Amino acid sequence: MPYNAPEGTADMLPAAARLWRQTTDTAAKLFSTYGYEPIDTPLFELTEVFTRGIGEATDVVGKEMFVVRSGENYKRALAAGDDSGLKSKQKLSLRPEGTAGVVRAVVQHNLVEQGAAPAKLFYAGPMFRAERPQKGRLRQFHQIGAECLGSTEPTADAEMIIMLMRFFERMGVPAKSMQLLINSMGDEHCRPAYRESVRQYILDHEGEMCEECRRRADTNPLRAFDCKNETCAHVMAGAPKITDHLCDDCREHYEAVKSLLDAAGIKYIEDPTLVRGLDYYTRTVFEVQVTEGMGSQSAIGGGGRYDKLAEAVGGRPTPGLGFALGFERMVLALEAAGALSDTPKRVDGYIACVDDSVRPTAFDLLCAARDAGLTVEMDHQGKSLKSQFKMADKLGARHVFVLGPDELAQGKARVRNMASHEERLVDIAAARKLLAHFGGQPMGAASTPVSLDELFSSENL
Known part of the structure; x- marks a missing residue:
C-alpha cells in the first residue's frame, strides 16, 4: 500500500509551489520598498523561547506545539516518565509561529544596537501546530x-498595517471581500486591571460559560473573547471593553494609529473584542478577515x-511589532473570490529530434539555450x-526547434511557431553563437536575456 502524507499536511505540487514562489517574490519586492530585509531562522527552537515568549497559558503552547527530541533523549524521557531530567538545551519544539524566533535572533545577534535604526525583517516558511486538521x-x-x-x-504601527493591506491587494484579494479589524490591548499599566475585570465577569457568569472559558478565567481570561461557542460569545458581548480602560498613553497611541490609517485611506472596523491568541501583544492589534467563503x-x-x-x-527592553499571514488561508480567499489563477510553467521552446543521429547536436543546443x-x-x-x-504543445512551448539529418547536413x-504554424530554416552555428553571447554571464550582469522571438527573428540566422 502506498504511503500518504501525514494527516494535517499537504504536498505542495508544482502549481501550488509556483504560487508560493510568486507569493514570496511579491512579498520580498513590496516589503523591501518599506525597508524590510530577509531573515531565516531554524525550524525548531528551544522550547523556552515559545513558552516564555508566547505564553504557557495559550492554546498554541499548551496544546499545539510539536516537541522535538533526539532518539537518545526520547528514550531517556520515556524511561523517566517525563522530560524533567533533560537539560534546557535538549528541550526543543517546532516553531508554531515566526515572531518569537525572529526576536530571539535579534536579541542574540544584537541587531538593534543602542540608538540604532530599527531592525526591519521579513521571513517566509513552514510553521507547525498540532491542531485538528x-x-x-x-x-x-x-x-x-x-x-x-x-x-x-504609532507611525510604525500604521506603516505595518498598510504594508499588509497592500500585499493582499497585489496578490489579487479583492478589497470588497476583506475587512480590517483593529483594537488596542493596552500595556502593563492598564491591562492588568482590565484583565482582572474580565476574569471577574467570567466568574460572575460561569454558569453560562463552557468549561474551557471557565478554565481560562484563571489562566488567560481575555482568550474567552475568541471562544466559538455561541452561548459564550453572547455572554462575552456584554463583558468590559478594553477601550474603556486604556491609560492615557495607550489611548493616545491608539488614536494616533487610527488617524494615520484614516489619512492613508485605509478602511477599518474597531473591534474591542479582538485580542489575538498570543500573550505577547501590547497596544495595537489587528486582523484581516475575509467576509465570504471561508x-x-x-x-x-x-x-x-x-x-x-x-x-x-532574555534581551534588553526593545519595542516591537509584526504580522504574519497564512499562505493556505490566502489561497482559499482567492478561490472564494474567484481570483485565483494558475501560474503556468514557463517553457520558451522545445527541441525535437527526427531521429537519434541528431541527439548530440540537439543536446548541445539545449545546453546553450539554458545557459542563456x-x-x-x-x-x-x-x-x-x-x-x-x-x-x-502540452508544455506550452511557443517554438519548436526541429533537427533532422537532412537539415543538419546543411547546418x-x-x-516552427506553434501559434501560427509558420516554419523557417535557421543557421545552427549562428544560433549557437548568439546563445553563447548571452550564456555564461555572471549573476547581475547587465546583458538583456535573449528570447526565442529575438533569436529566431535575428538577421544573423
Whole structure:
C-alpha cells in the first residue's frame, strides 16, 4: 500500500509551489520598498523561547506545539516518565509561529544596537501546530511575516498595517471581500486591571460559560473573547471593553494609529473584542478577515505590537511589532473570490529530434539555450516526432526547434511557431553563437536575456 502524507499536511505540487514562489517574490519586492530585509531562522527552537515568549497559558503552547527530541533523549524521557531530567538545551519544539524566533535572533545577534535604526525583517516558511486538521487549518502550514524591532511610534504601527493591506491587494484579494479589524490591548499599566475585570465577569457568569472559558478565567481570561461557542460569545458581548480602560498613553497611541490609517485611506472596523491568541501583544492589534467563503477560518493575516517580547526571551527592553499571514488561508480567499489563477510553467521552446543521429547536436543546443537563461526542453524518452510535438504543445512551448539529418547536413534546423504554424530554416552555428553571447554571464550582469522571438527573428540566422 502506498504511503500518504501525514494527516494535517499537504504536498505542495508544482502549481501550488509556483504560487508560493510568486507569493514570496511579491512579498520580498513590496516589503523591501518599506525597508524590510530577509531573515531565516531554524525550524525548531528551544522550547523556552515559545513558552516564555508566547505564553504557557495559550492554546498554541499548551496544546499545539510539536516537541522535538533526539532518539537518545526520547528514550531517556520515556524511561523517566517525563522530560524533567533533560537539560534546557535538549528541550526543543517546532516553531508554531515566526515572531518569537525572529526576536530571539535579534536579541542574540544584537541587531538593534543602542540608538540604532530599527531592525526591519521579513521571513517566509513552514510553521507547525498540532491542531485538528480542517479546511484552512493544517498541522504544517506556511506563513509570511514581518517584524519591526526598535520603534515605539504609532507611525510604525500604521506603516505595518498598510504594508499588509497592500500585499493582499497585489496578490489579487479583492478589497470588497476583506475587512480590517483593529483594537488596542493596552500595556502593563492598564491591562492588568482590565484583565482582572474580565476574569471577574467570567466568574460572575460561569454558569453560562463552557468549561474551557471557565478554565481560562484563571489562566488567560481575555482568550474567552475568541471562544466559538455561541452561548459564550453572547455572554462575552456584554463583558468590559478594553477601550474603556486604556491609560492615557495607550489611548493616545491608539488614536494616533487610527488617524494615520484614516489619512492613508485605509478602511477599518474597531473591534474591542479582538485580542489575538498570543500573550505577547501590547497596544495595537489587528486582523484581516475575509467576509465570504471561508467559514470559521476567516482570518488570513494579522498581528500587533509586542513591546515586552524581547525581554521575555532574555534581551534588553526593545519595542516591537509584526504580522504574519497564512499562505493556505490566502489561497482559499482567492478561490472564494474567484481570483485565483494558475501560474503556468514557463517553457520558451522545445527541441525535437527526427531521429537519434541528431541527439548530440540537439543536446548541445539545449545546453546553450539554458545557459542563456531560456527554459527549453527536449525529449529524453525516444518518442516519435509526432509525440514530441504533442509534448511541446502540452508544455506550452511557443517554438519548436526541429533537427533532422537532412537539415543538419546543411547546418540548418527548422523552427516552427506553434501559434501560427509558420516554419523557417535557421543557421545552427549562428544560433549557437548568439546563445553563447548571452550564456555564461555572471549573476547581475547587465546583458538583456535573449528570447526565442529575438533569436529566431535575428538577421544573423
